[in-house]
Amino acid sequence: MMVLDGKIASAAVKQELLEQTQMITQSGNRAPHLVAILVGTNGASETYVASKVKNCEEIGFQSTLVRFENTVAESILLDSIHAFNNDPNVDGILVQLPLPKHISEQKIIEAIDPSKDVDGFHPSSAGKLVQGLPSFIPATPFGIMLMLEYFDIPTKGKHAVVIGRSNIVGRPMSILLSSNIPRGNCTVTICHSHTPNLKEICLQADILIAALGKPEFVKADMVKDGAVVIDVGITRVDDPTAKKGFRIKGDVAYAEVAPKTSAITPVPGGVGLMTIAGLLKNTLQAYKMRIG
Ligand code: GUN
Numbered sequence: 001m002m003v004l005d006g007k008i009a010s011a012a013v014k015q016e017l018l019e020q021t022q023m024i025t026q027s028g029n030r031a032p033h034l035v036a037i038l039v040g041t042n043g044a045s046e047t048y049v050a051s052k053v054k055n056c057e058e059i060g061f062q063s064t065l066v067r068f069e070n071t072v073a074e075s076i077l078l079d080s081i082h083a084f085n086n087d088p089n090v091d092g093i094l095v096q097l098p099l100p101k102h103i104s105e106q107k108i109i110e111a112i113d114p115s116k117d118v119d120g121f122h123p124s125s126a127g128k129l130v131q132g133l134p135s136f137i138p139a140t141p142f143g144i145m146l147m148l149e150y151f152d153i154p155t156k157g158k159h160a161v162v163i164g165r166s167n168i169v170g171r172p173m174s175i176l177l178s179s180n181i182p183r184g185n186c187t188v189t190i191c192h193s194h195t196p197n198l199k200e201i202c203l204q205a206d207i208l209i210a211a212l213g214k215p216e217f218v219k220a221d222m223v224k225d226g227a228v229v230i231d232v233g234i235t236r237v238d239d240p241t242a243k244k245g246f247r248i249k250g251d252v253a254y255a256e257v258a259p260k261t262s263a264i265t266p267v268p269g270g271v272g273l274m275t276i277a278g279l280l281k282n283t284l285q286a287y288k289m290r291i292g
Contacts, residue, residue: 006147078108120136142282161209164210231254
């Protein structure tokens with residue numbers, strides 16, 4: 001069994017991005033610039049955004065973190081996005097989700113200029129992805145594709161089962177794996193909360209992607225011997241014995257599932273790190289489209 005270590009794979013992607021950024025700045029151009037917008041004080045969102053900003057710094061990108069109170073009016077958030085859309089020194093804009101209930105996530109996503117949509121959540125980006133056109137790929141599925149590439153996991157002709165149909169992970173993941181691209185060409189089944197016989201379908205998976213957000217949902221009796229298992233879950237579960245009072249759990253019961261697999265991602269230290277690598281790659285792509 002091979003552990004698909006996100007630290008190693010993301011470090012390789014980041015090294016490549018660092019070198020490209022150095023070449024850009026050494027030739028007198030400005031660095032790529034990512035703006036991250038955070039609303040409220042959700043603990044997990046704070047951690048993710050802080051990590052995105054830190055990773056930008058590590059590879060020489062400029063980053064700006066903009067914070068709003070939980071009570072911010074939707075119109076204020078929209079004004080801020082429009083200002084960054086019009087700022088020629090900004091290449092990528094992301095608004096960390098989830099947003100408070102009084103704000104329409106869809107309106108916010110659609111307010112971001114598609115040329116700066118480094119999260120790949122805009123319907124224009126999603127539509128291009130479906131049609132196989134160049135586009136920003138949502139960071140998590142993009143990161144998983146980079147991981148499959150880094151560890152040279154064969155995909156052609158395999159049966160991939162994706163549990164979860166979110167716009168952020170499950171749906172774009174299923175499109176990528178079924179596309180005629182490197183690390184694609186799978187036959188894909190998407191499972192969700194209304195799928196009967198989920199266990200039987202999972203047992204047919206050569207590649208199983210768990211992206212439903214339920215801690216340790218995937219048990220050993222749902223996994224075929226020798227399958228590749230990709231765990232997208234990152235749920236905080238209360239644990240008074242842990243230093244922070246919680247523990248991060250994936251969607252896969254790792255201890256019992258790992259011995260059955262040929263390869264598996266750990267949580268933490270797996271897909272989460274690749275998500276950031278995907279975001280950084282999208283930001284450099286947005287920069288190149290802008291600066292030429
Ligand atoms: N919330 C959970 N995942 C993501 C992500 O990839 N991007 C943003 N902006 N918010 C998220």
